[in-house]
Amino acid sequence: xxxxxxxxxxxxLDRWLGIADASLSVLARELCCLVGVSNGFRKAADRLxxxxxxxxxxxxxxxxxxxxxxxxLQARRQALLKPDxxxxxxxxxxxxxxxxxxxxxxxxxPVITAAEKAKRRAGRRHVRRRGxxxxxxxxxxxxxxxxxxxxIGMFYDAHKEHCYAFATKGNHxxxxxxxxxxxxxxxxxxxDQTASVTDGAEWIRRQVRTRLAMLDEMxxxxxxxxxxxxxxxxxxxxxxxxxxxxWTGMLLHQAKHEGPLAVLRAIAEARTRLRGSAKREALSxxxxxxxxxxxxxxxxxxxxxxxxxxxxxxxxKCKTVPSRLKGSGMRxxxxxxxxxxxxxxxxxxxxLDAYWALQRKAVA
Numbered sequence: 001x002x003x004x005x006x007x008x009x010x011x012x013l014d015r016w017l018g019i020a021d022a023s024l025s026v027l028a029r030e031l032c033c034l035v036g037v038s039n040g041f042r043k044a045a046d047r048l049x050x051x052x053x054x055x056x057x058x059x060x061x062x063x064x065x066x067x068x069x070x071x072x073l074q075a076r077r078q079a080l081l082k083p084d085x086x087x088x089x090x091x092x093x094x095x096x097x098x099x100x101x102x103x104x105x106x107x108x109x110p111v112i113t114a115a116e117k118a119k120r121r122a123g124r125r126h127v128r129r130r131g132x133x134x135x136x137x138x139x140x141x142x143x144x145x146x147x148x149x150x151x152i153g154m155f156y157d158a159h160k161e162h163c164y165a166f167a168t169k170g171n172h173x174x175x176x177x178x179x180x181x182x183x184x185x186x187x188x189x190x191x192d193q194t195a196s197v198t199d200g201a202e203w204i205r206r207q208v209r210t211r212l213a214m215l216d217e218m219x220x221x222x223x224x225x226x227x228x229x230x231x232x233x234x235x236x237x238x239x240x241x242x243x244x245x246x247w248t249g250m251l252l253h254q255a256k257h258e259g260p261l262a263v264l265r266a267i268a269e270a271r272t273r274l275r276g277s278a279k280r281e282a283l284s285x286x287x288x289x290x291x292x293x294x295x296x297x298x299x300x301x302x303x304x305x306x307x308x309x310x311x312x313x314x315x316x317k318c319k320t321v322p323s324r325l326k327g328s329g330m331r332x333x334x335x336x337x338x339x340x341x342x343x344x345x346x347x348x349x350x351x352l353d354a355y356w357a358l359q360r361k362a363v364a
Contacts, residue, residue: 026359036065069339072346083164087191090157099158099193103314104204106149107322112331114142151175167341176207189214197311199224220296221311235282260297
């Protein structure tokens with residue numbers, strides 16, 4: 001920036017860098033998001049000053065990052081931001097056959113309650129702003145509980161080279177609607193092989209079955225099935241006992257090589273040998289869990305067709321996407337939590353460059 005007596009101040013460079021006034025340039029906003037997606041806002045503000053020589057308060061940085069996250073969410077919903085791949089890019093082998101897998105899960109994030117928000121507002125001093133009145137931030141009322149669920153959906157190929165994730169604070173029905181819309185973006189119905197690999201939660205099964213009727217298979221994540229077997233085995237024969245390990249190993253082997261009917265027969269046989277009501281009830285619960293998901297447990301056929309039987313990619317996203325939201329002492333307004341999750345999904349779907357290209361085009 002420079003000043004000349006007859007012309008006044010010329011701050012074109014500062015405006016480009018986004019440090020001339022309250023509005024930030026596309027470049028400055030991009031830098032804010034790059035540091036804000038993985039750091040607390042105070043630390044992010046310090047790093048922004050060191051890396052980009054942009055001085056900005058942590059509160060202003062928070063507003064910028066959350067606003068961009070909301071814009072990314074809207075761009076996705078309006079189909080302005082789409083993955084740069086589709087089903088035709090998901091080749092399994094040299095034959096040209098394509099495969100796309102679908103994952104879904106829910107994660108809990110800490111949110112600020114209505115009582116906490118009321119207490120903060122009651123103790124906050126109102127400070128008169130200098131100059132023109134600034135835009136008043138949208139005020140959220142707070143939530144009825146301290147934790148809320150975000151639902152995460154994703155699409156990926158067999159080699160994990162392509163991945164597209166999204167998140168929503170909406171209910172099960174809203175998640176299902178978005179799942180269907182996002183599936184259309186990657187031309188899911190045109191893949192030669194398709195399957196969902198999930199933990200078998202009832203709401204996920206219902207939405208996947210209803211919204212993605214084109215799927216060839218719905219697969220129960222083998223690890224979640226093994227967890228249920230382990231819990232029942234521990235209830236019947238104790239933790240880490242030889243008998244418990246042997247029975248668990250036998251059931252998992254049968255599931256992989258013989259299918260769910262063999263597993264159900266083994267459970268029924270074990271129940272006849274047990275006397276305690278609690279033990280018999282544990283096996284009955286396991287039996288009911290499997291019976292509701294028999295069509296999702298034909299592991300021999302799934303593996304023969306080349307499908308994964310583990311939901312590792314989805315579980316990984318359920319750790320990385322909300323990790324920024326779960327820092328020590330953090331509490332979020334639910335809309336802002338959704339915005340930050342949207343930013344994380346865009347980042348982990350390798351769509352940040354595409355989003356910022358849209359922003360630069362908008363101001364060109």
